[in-house]
Amino acid sequence: xxxxxxLTVNGVAVxxxxxxxxxxxxxxxxxxxxxxxxxxxPRAPLCGMGICFxxxxxxxxxxxxRSCQTLCRPGMEVRTDA
Amino acid sequence: xxxQSLACDVLVIGGGPAGIAAACCxxxxxxxxxxxxxNPALGGQIWRGKANSQATRWIDRARQAGVQIxxxxxxxxxxxxxxxxxxLAQTETPEGLCTVQCERAILxxxxxxxxxxxxxxxxxxxxxxxxxxxxxxxxxxxxxxRVVVAGSGPLLPxxxxxxxxxxxxxxxxxxxAPWSRLxxxxxGLALRPAVAMQALSLFPQLVGxxxxxxxxxxxxxxxxxxxxxxxxxxGERTWQVDCDYLACGFNLVPNxxxxxxxxxxxxxxxxxxNEWQESSxxxxxxxxxxxxxxxxxxxxxxxxxxGYAAAGxxxxxxxxxxxxxxRDLYTYAARLNHAFALGDALKxxxxxxxxxxxxxxxxxxxxxxxxxxxxxxxxxHTRCGMGACQGRVCGPSLSxxxxxPIEATVSARPPLFPVRLETLAATGQQEPNQHETxxxxx
Numbered sequence: 322x323x324x325x326x327x328l329t330v331n332g333v334a335v336x337x338x339x340x341x342x343x344x345x346x347x348x349x350x351x352x353x354x355x356x357x358x359x360x361x362x363p364r365a366p367l368c369g370m371g372i373c374f375x376x377x378x379x380x381x382x383x384x385x386x387r388s389c390q391t392l393c394r395p396g397m398e399v400r401t402d403a
Numbered sequence: 404x405x406x407q408s409l410a411c412d413v414l415v416i417g418g419g420p421a422g423i424a425a426a427c428c429x430x431x432x433x434x435x436x437x438x439x440x441x442n443p444a445l446g447g448q449i450w451r452g453k454a455n456s457q458a459t460r461w462i463d464r465a466r467q468a469g470v471q472i473x474x475x476x477x478x479x480x481x482x483x484x485x486x487x488x489x490x491l492a493q494t495e496t497p498e499g500l501c502t503v504q505c506e507r508a509i510l511x512x513x514x515x516x517x518x519x520x521x522x523x524x525x526x527x528x529x530x531x532x533x534x535x536x537x538x539x540x541x542x543x544x545x546x547x548x549r550v551v552v553a554g555s556g557p558l559l560p561x562x563x564x565x566x567x568x569x570x571x572x573x574x575x576x577x578x579x580a581p582w583s584r585l586x587x588x589x590x591g592l593a594l595r596p597a598v599a600m601q602a603l604s605l606f607p608q609l610v611g612x613x614x615x616x617x618x619x620x621x622x623x624x625x626x627x628x629x630x631x632x633x634x635x636x637x638g639e640r641t642w643q644v645d646c647d648y649l650a651c652g653f654n655l656v657p658n659x660x661x662x663x664x665x666x667x668x669x670x671x672x673x674x675x676x677n678e679w680q681e682s683s684x685x686x687x688x689x690x691x692x693x694x695x696x697x698x699x700x701x702x703x704x705x706x707x708x709x710g711y712a713a714a715g716x717x718x719x720x721x722x723x724x725x726x727x728x729x730r731d732l733y734t735y736a737a738r739l740n741h742a743f744a745l746g747d748a749l750k751x752x753x754x755x756x757x758x759x760x761x762x763x764x765x766x767x768x769x770x771x772x773x774x775x776x777x778x779x780x781x782x783x784h785t786r787c788g789m790g791a792c793q794g795r796v797c798g799p800s801l802s803x804x805x806x807x808p809i810e811a812t813v814s815a816r817p818p819l820f821p822v823r824l825e826t827l828a829a830t831g832q833q834e835p836n837q838h839e840t841x842x843x844x845x
Contacts, residue, residue, distance in 0.1 A: 342541030349544055353527050353629055359790070360764040363628040365527035367761070367796070369537030370448055371441065372515045374791035375761060385791070385821060389541060392443050 328397035343388035343399055344369075344376045354403035355388060363403040378402065405499035406829050411435040411471070413713045414492060414505035416478055416661060419447020420699055421691025421706035422511035423461045428710025429509070430468035432718040436710075437503055438470050439494060441477045447513055448533060449699055452540030461703075476501055480817035480830075481508075481661055483684070490665070490687065493830055495822045500829040507686045507713045510661050510674070511706060514692035516554075516652035517799045519745075520759045520767065521752035523623030524651075528630030532562045532652035539569055546570030548647040551633050553577035553620045555743045556654045557698075564608035566650070573612045574644050577635050579653070580743050581617040588742030620651060621752060654743055656799040656809060657693045663815035672809040679712035679722060680705055688713055697736035704729045750804050759804075760797040762790020775805050778812045788814060791821060 323339040330350035337346050344366050347355060354363035355376045366376035371390040379400040380386040388399070413429040415422045418440030430436040442451070445465075450458035465472065476494040483490055490508045494501045516531040523529070530538065532554055539545045550571045552563045555578060563573045578585070618637035625631055632645045657673055667682035667689065668675040674682055674689040681688050690709040691702035708725050711718035753759060755768035763786040770787065773780050778794070781787040781801060788794030798812030818827065 338542060340542065342538075342543075344538060345542035345544070349542070358525070358761065358764050362525060362758075362764070363527065364525065364761070365629075366530060366538060367518070367534060368516065368531050369534035369541070370451075370515065370531075372792060372795045373761065377791070389538065390442065 326393050326395050328393050328395065328399060330399045331401060337393050339393075341393050343378065343380060343386070343391045343393055343397070346393050347378065347388060347399065347401060352401050354401060356402045406832070407496075407498070407501040409437060409471070409473075409501065409503045410505070411437040411503065412506050413437075413509060413710070414439065414490065414503050414507070415470075415509045415511060415710075416481075416492065417447070417511035417513055417691070418442065418445040418472070418474070419511060419513045419691060419702065420449060420461070421513070421693075421702035421709075422447070422509070423465055424703045424706030425509045425511055425688075425690055425710035425713070426470040426472075427461065427465045427468050428707045428718070428721070429714050430465070430470045430710075432711060432714030432721070434714050436468075436470045437505070438465065438472045439476045439478060439492065439503065440472075440474050443475055445472065445474065448537060451537055473501065473503075477820050477822070478661065479819050479822045479826075481664055482817075483665060483687075488686070493817075495820075495826045500826045502830075507688065508665075509680075509688040509690060509706075509709045509713055510665075510667075510682075510693060511689070511691045511702075511709075512658040512661055512693060514655035514657050514696060515795065517654050517656045517803070518651075518796055519653050519749055519752065519800050519803065520757050520797075521620060521622065522754055522757050523625055523630070525758055525761060526623055526625040526630045527628055528625075528647055529623060529649045529651060532556075532558055532650040534652065535648060535650035536562045536565050539566065545648075547572065549574055549645060550648040550650055551575050551577065551620070551635070551644055551646045552650045553579075553618075553633075553635070554652045554654075555579045555745060556652070557739065557743070558652065558655075560609060560614065562650055563612055567608055567612065571648075573609075574646055575635070576609075576612060576614045577618040577620060577637075578614065578616045579619045579746055579749060581746075584742045584744075585616050588738055619746075619749060619752075620649065623649065653745055653749070653803075655692060655696050657696075658795075659693065659810060659813045660815050660819050662687070662689055662693060663810065663813045664817070664819070669810040678726065679719065680709035681712065695733070695736050696740065697732055698739075701729070701732040701736060704732060745803060753804070759800065760785070760787040760790065760794075762792050762796075763787060765797075770801065770805070778807055788812070793819070 412434040426438040480493040688709040690705040711722035765785040
């Protein structure tokens with residue numbers, strides 16, 4: 322059985338199964354968007370495979386991480402930009 | 404700053420089926436082989452997520468053969484050394500810079516979905532078709548959500564079946580190719596039992612999901628930045644479908660950045676290779692979807708041929724034994740590409756104010772001003788392709804809209820992906836043996 326992991330998304334704790342991507346955790350946390358575009362539009366993941374960069378978020382203080390290519394780790398701090 | 408330097412005989416870049424097969428065959432032919440992949444786990448897109456028995460068999464075989472696997476490694480630069488006999492790849496891993504020097508390289512970087520712009524395609528809920536599948540494999544909550552699957556390709560029914568088994572309420576599959584072409588393709592499938600069986604096995608899962616051919620999405624409707632419905636058209640008929648997600652992709656395009664950066668020739672939109680899967684650059688091989696879209700079986704065969712061929716004379720005998728199988732699969736690929744060729748109606752979907760470059764928010768009207776234009780003109784005048792994705796999304800869509808060759812829209816310049824400054828800085832700390840061949844540059 323996969324273990325449950327707790328991390329935070331915009332300061333709110335969320336529990337996900339081990340193996341869940343950060344992109345999915347953001348959605349599970351009820352945050353609809355990951356970033357704002359050059360002209361201020363809210364955006365959410367598009368390609369799901371690390372190509373489009375729409376899913377980028379701040380992870381543990383590091384900006385522009387592709388959330389669809391990053392697996393959740395216990396205690397991770399995720400911040401969206403939208 | 405952590406820095407790792409590796410060396411090997413054969414470096415394989417890309418851990419999908421082609422790359423894994425290539426690494427296996429090279430290592431089994433007494434080559435020191437390293438396999439680099441940018442994903443957290445091996446398997447590429449097709450084997451992403453839950454382990455399937457075929458994937459497990461191949462990955463176990465690679466481990467047993469002694470392949471050194473480096474996961475989570477994003478290759479951001481690759482270059483042929485001055486002696487033209489070795490290739491150097493620079494990658495960023497979670498730990499820092501990792502460089503690999505090799506005698507021969509096998510590129511197996513696979514393909515990505517082609518996206519086409521249409522009104523509202525930047526709303527939340529509009530994703531790729533394979534894209535939504537990949538997100539769900541990563542734990543994205545889809546149960547109970549209403550989904551329209553649209554675009555083109557044999558991937559669409561597979562994605563619809565996958566989503567349905569994960570609890571999604573799939574409203575409709577909209578395939579842009581007309582029935583006449585699909586029927587011809589279906590007849591061809593009958594000649595390939597394995598593929599026909601795969602297609603048939605989808606049917607029970609698709610019961611109750613309408614599959615419309617000659618049908619495409621013309622517009623989306625949203626509220627507060629999120630999708631609420633789509634308008635679809637089939638012939639003269641248009642109607643609206645309420646949905647939470649539109650999973651939409653228009654076939655696949657190869658990830659040509661690495662081969663182009665190494666100077667490999669591209670023909671008809673794919674990396675050109677000889678019978679050994681060797682590119683126009685000696686010692687650089689390409690396998691899998693880089694050389695043509697043909698699915699899993701073809702990728703595995705090409706990977707094996709490349710892996711054996713890169714191992715020298717002895718390996719080439721084993722490679723030759725696989726040529727007949729590969730020839731058979733090429734026929735299937737040609738039929739597939741003909742059946743799902745994109746119709747011209749799709750060129751008119753984006754209106755003047757539709758965003759075409761999602762990184763820079765460049766709009767269709769800006770591109771039309773310079774039409775027919777070129778990729779270079781688009782970059783200079785509209786900033787299209789200048790953002791974080793480096794044109795990986797808008798390049799293939801503009802290639803279709805304006806008729807530019809796909810290879811003309813490849814931005815092959817290091818760093819191929821955004822990397823941390825400390826990683827870039829670490830590349831400047833050259834090792835002693837590099838100074839011998841390059842001299843002091845500054």
